[in-house]
Amino acid sequence: xxxxxxxxxxxxxxxxxxxxxxxxxxxxxxxxxxxxxxxxxxxxxxxxxxxxxxxxxxxxxxxxxxxxxxxxxxxxxxxxxxxxxxxxxxxxxxxxxxxxxxxxxxxxxxxxxxxxxxxxxxxxxxxxxxxxxxxxxxxxxxxxxxxxxxxxxxxxxxxxxxxxxxxxxxxxxxxxxxxxxxxxxxxxxxxxxxxxxxxxxxxxxxxxxxxxxxxxxxxxxxxxxxxxxxxxxxxxxxxxxxxxxxxxxxxxxxxxxxxxxxxxxxxxxxxxxxxxxxxxxxxxxxxx
Amino acid sequence: xxxxxxxxxxxxxxxxxxxxxxxxxxxxxxxxxxxxxxxxxxxxxxxxxxxxxxxxxxxxxxxxxxxxxxxxxxxxxxxxxxxxxxxxxxxxxxxxxxxxxxxxxxxxxxxxxxxxxxxxxxxxxxxxxxxxxxxxxxxxxxxxxxxxxxxxxxxxxxxxxxxxxxxxxxxxxxxxxxxxxxxxxxxxxxxxxxxxxxxxxxxxxxxxxxxxxxxxxxxxxxxxxxxxxxxxxxxxxxxxxxxx
Numbered sequence: 141x142x143x144x145x146x147x148x149x150x151x152x153x154x155x156x157x158x159x160x161x162x163x164x165x166x167x168x169x170x171x172x173x174x175x176x177x178x179x180x181x182x183x184x185x186x187x188x189x190x191x192x193x194x195x196x197x198x199x200x201x202x203x204x205x206x207x208x209x210x211x212x213x214x215x216x217x218x219x220x221x222x223x224x225x226x227x228x229x230x231x232x233x234x235x236x237x238x239x240x241x242x243x244x245x246x247x248x249x250x251x252x253x254x255x256x257x258x259x260x261x262x263x264x265x266x267x268x269x270x271x272x273x274x275x276x277x278x279x280x281x282x283x284x285x286x287x288x289x290x291x292x293x294x295x296x297x298x299x300x301x302x303x304x305x306x307x308x309x310x311x312x313x314x315x316x317x318x319x320x321x322x323x324x325x326x327x328x329x330x331x332x333x334x335x336x337x338x339x340x341x342x343x344x345x346x347x348x349x350x351x352x353x354x355x356x357x358x359x360x361x362x363x364x365x366x367x368x369x370x371x372x373x374x375x376x377x378x379x380x381x382x383x384x385x386x387x388x389x390x391x392x393x394x395x396x397x398x399x400x401x402x403x404x405x406x407x408x409x410x411x412x413x414x415x416x417x418x419x420x421x422x423x424x425x426x427x428x
Numbered sequence: 429x430x431x432x433x434x435x436x437x438x439x440x441x442x443x444x445x446x447x448x449x450x451x452x453x454x455x456x457x458x459x460x461x462x463x464x465x466x467x468x469x470x471x472x473x474x475x476x477x478x479x480x481x482x483x484x485x486x487x488x489x490x491x492x493x494x495x496x497x498x499x500x501x502x503x504x505x506x507x508x509x510x511x512x513x514x515x516x517x518x519x520x521x522x523x524x525x526x527x528x529x530x531x532x533x534x535x536x537x538x539x540x541x542x543x544x545x546x547x548x549x550x551x552x553x554x555x556x557x558x559x560x561x562x563x564x565x566x567x568x569x570x571x572x573x574x575x576x577x578x579x580x581x582x583x584x585x586x587x588x589x590x591x592x593x594x595x596x597x598x599x600x601x602x603x604x605x606x607x608x609x610x611x612x613x614x615x616x617x618x619x620x621x622x623x624x625x626x627x628x629x630x631x632x633x634x635x636x637x638x639x640x641x642x643x644x645x646x647x648x649x650x651x652x653x654x655x656x657x658x659x660x661x662x663x664x665x666x667x668x669x670x671x672x
Contacts, residue, residue, distance in 0.1 A: 179510060301528035304520060307512055310505030314480065314497075315524035315576070322528070362511045362556050 149387045156383065158276045159393060162340045163379030165284050166349060169291035170333050171371040174354035176326060179306045179364070183355070185241060186347040190334055192222035192245040194343045195252015197268060197335075202259050208279050212335055215343075219331035222248055227324060271342030271394045273383075280339045287336035291329050302326050303364060341394045348398035349375050356405045359412030374404050431493070433458045433580060433611050434479065438488035440668075441471065441478045447486060448474040450635045451670055456613070458579070461606045463626035463642065464615045467657050470633040472615040473502055476582045479613070496524065498578035500569055502585050502615070508558060514568055515553040518544055521575030536575075543571040548597055563590045570598055581605060583614040587621070599625055619646055633657035 149156045177186055196218025197211045204210025226240035235243075276284075295302070301322035304312040312319040337346030357371035382397030389396075409415050432455035441449040449471035456462065464472045477483040478490055480499040498521075518540045522532055544553060547567040557565065566586065573581060583602075587595045603625070605612055616622050622629060622642060629645040631638040633654040638645040 297529070300523070303512075304523060304528065306507065307510045307517070307520070308504065308506040310501060311520065312523070313482075314499050316528060318528070362558075363513075364511055367511070 145388070146384065149384060155274050155276075156387065158281060159273045159340070159383055160380065162276045162281055162284050163273060163349075163383065163397065164376050165281075165288040166333070166337050166340060166346070167353075167375030167379055168372055169288035169329075170337060170346070170350040171353045171357075171375040172295055172368045173291065173326075173330055173333050174350035174352075175357065175364070175367050175371050176302055176306060177330065178351065178354045178358060183351055185238075186330065186334065186350050187344075188241050188245045189219055189222070189330060190338070190343040190347050192241075192248045193219045193331070193334055193338065194268060195248050195255065196221075197338065197343065198252050198256050201268075202255065208277075208283065208339070212283065212339075215335040215338065216331065218248055218252075219335060220328070223327045223331055224324070227320075227327065231320075267342070268338070269342045269344050270392070271338060271340050271345055273340040273393045273397070276340060284336045284340065287332050291333060294325065294329055298322055298325060341397065345394045345398050348401055349378065352398065352401035352405045353378065356401075356408035356412075359408040359414045362414075375401065378404060431458075432456055433460075433492075433494050435491040436488070437491065439478070439485055439490060440487040441474050441483055442486050443474075445486065446665070447471075447634060447668070449478070449632065450668075451488070452632075452636050453488075454630075454636070454639055456611060458611055459606070459609045460611050460613075460628060461602070461626055462611075462613050463622040463629045464613060464632055465617065465619065465622060465629060465646070466632040466637075466654055470654070470657060472632055473584050475632065476501075476584050476613065476615060480582060492580075494579055496578050497580035497582060498524075498573045498576040499582040500573060500584060500586060502588075504569075506569075508565070510557070512557055513553065514544065514549060514555050514557060514560070515540065517557055517568060518571045518575060521572035521577075524576050524578070540571075540575055543574040544568070546574065546601065547571045548594070563594050566590055567594060567598070570601055574601070579610055581610055581612045583612065585615050585617065587616070587618070595621070619651075622646065 150160060174186070177183055193215040196214040196216070198214070199218075200207070200210035200212070200214025203214075222241065222244040226237060226244050229235055229240040230237040301312075301319070305319055305322045305326070309319065333350065334343065334346055337349065340346070341349060353371040353374040354367070356374050357367040360370055361367050378401035379397050382400040383393055385391065385400065386393040386396035410417055412418070434456040436452045436454050439449060439452045440447050448469070452475070464475065466472055474483065476499065478485060479492065480497065519532060519537075522536055522540075526532060526536075541553070544550060547570050549564065549567055549571065552560070552564070557568070560568065570586070587598065590598070599621075602612060602614070614626070616626075623646065626642055628640065629638070629642040630636065631645050631650055631654055634657060637654055638650050
């Protein structure tokens with residue numbers, strides 16, 4: 141019974157195993173990235189970036205067909221282009237980063253949709269938006285796992301710089317001339333993870349596995365490394381439970397994973413020490 | 429005068445072509461303890477920003493022979509609700525010397541504990557900075573400055589909204605830095621405090637109105653002149669052609 145429920149889907153179907161491996165790898169890297177995005181108050185940046193990547197991936201598809209290489213390349217070029225351009229604008233003009241990014245991604249999105257409709261292709265826009273985690277092939281898995289590994293190594297090495305840039309950017313600028321390296325380096329990995337993730341979860345849903353576990357973890361702890369340590373298993377659990385749920389209930393897999401992540405977020409919102417229940421039923425205050 | 433650590437050469441700093449510091453010249457010897465006073469909008473913070481390299485001069489230049497400095501802005505970028513402990517925030521003071529990758533040694537951790545103790549925050553090490561009062565946070569920023577261990581220290585209104593006891597504690601730290609031969613520039617408004625603790629003063633009301641020993645600078649006449657400075661931008665101001 142338990143076997144049928146938990147193991148059988150993965151034992152019997154290779155595509156379920158691939159989906160699980162891909163999802164777990166994405167969780168490992170995307171969750172910590174999400175924690176930093178949240179701490180920088182850039183929780184919506186992932187979404188904006190995802191929109192910026194979409195037309196690049198679509199253009200890649202129009203040129204190369206359903207090829208992993210061309211779509212990845214297109215997504216990366218569009219993502220990096222928008223990230224670098226908006227970073228440059230926010231650092232040289234009065235326009236702040238959120239407005240700079242909003243402007244570029246909106247133009248990028250409109251450009252992409254124009255190109256797609258002009259070409260009258262049979263591009264499956266839904267697959268691009270919401271992914272196809274049950275159809276991951278070997279090269280895609282290798283891409284996802286490579287990006288996840290690179291992200292973890294980079295975050296481990298650059299941890300102090302990224303935290304400093306979040307905590308006190310003015311101070312970071314005073315003690316090192318390379319603050320911008322950490323800023324752009326971090327954005328690079330945001331884009332890389334979004335591009336790797338969109339093959340599985342689609343450009344829009346991949347933001348969910350990035351941000352929802354981060355928001356959930358915030359409600360349980362006040363410490364950055366603990367937050368990361370909590371967010372990763374939450375994202376992994378959402379992948380596992382989401383895949384199993386979609387298998388047994390016949391639902392679409394990508395959305396199921398994000399819905400489970402949403403349930404975890406809801407539970408954290410209610411029960412976490414910084415959540416709603418504690419807010420309205422506080423423990424007695426201390427002596428001093 | 430010993431070789432200056434810092435020199436201003438006909439320096440003009442400002443915003444949108446309007447000067448906030450106008451044609452300032454002068455040299456600062458190592459070990460100077462200088463108060464910068466003047467009315468709001470007189471260019472005090474702007475001058476510190478310029479020295480810290482956050483603002484490019486409109487004209488003239490700043491010669492800084494020792495680029496390693498510690499700067500405490502009036503309004504910092506510190507994100508107060510970022511989840512970080514008092515101890516970890518103090519440790520960030522070491523990033524200037526240790527960089528973003530260097531290992532923090534045991535003795536440096538002990539120095540951080542010591543600095544936190546010197547500003548009177550012992551026992552707060554594991555508290556989140558979100559729970560600190562304004563004065564406690566200011567004390568913590570002083571601890572971070574101590575760990576930066578910089579020969580040049582810029583303080584922009586460091587004692588605003590701080591209780592008297594804390595001010596006295598922090599002034600003691602400033603005096604200790606002075607004793608260690610560091611150069612300290614502090615923007616201040618409390619003239620009594622300046623008279624008691626700062627041997628040298630620069631009176632700035634866009635144009636420099638006086639610079640020298642504090643009693644000679646803070647005279648009734650000069651303070652009255654400073655008070656009359658027009659704060660607002662003069663929209664019809666002509667281009668300045670004052671010779672260097």
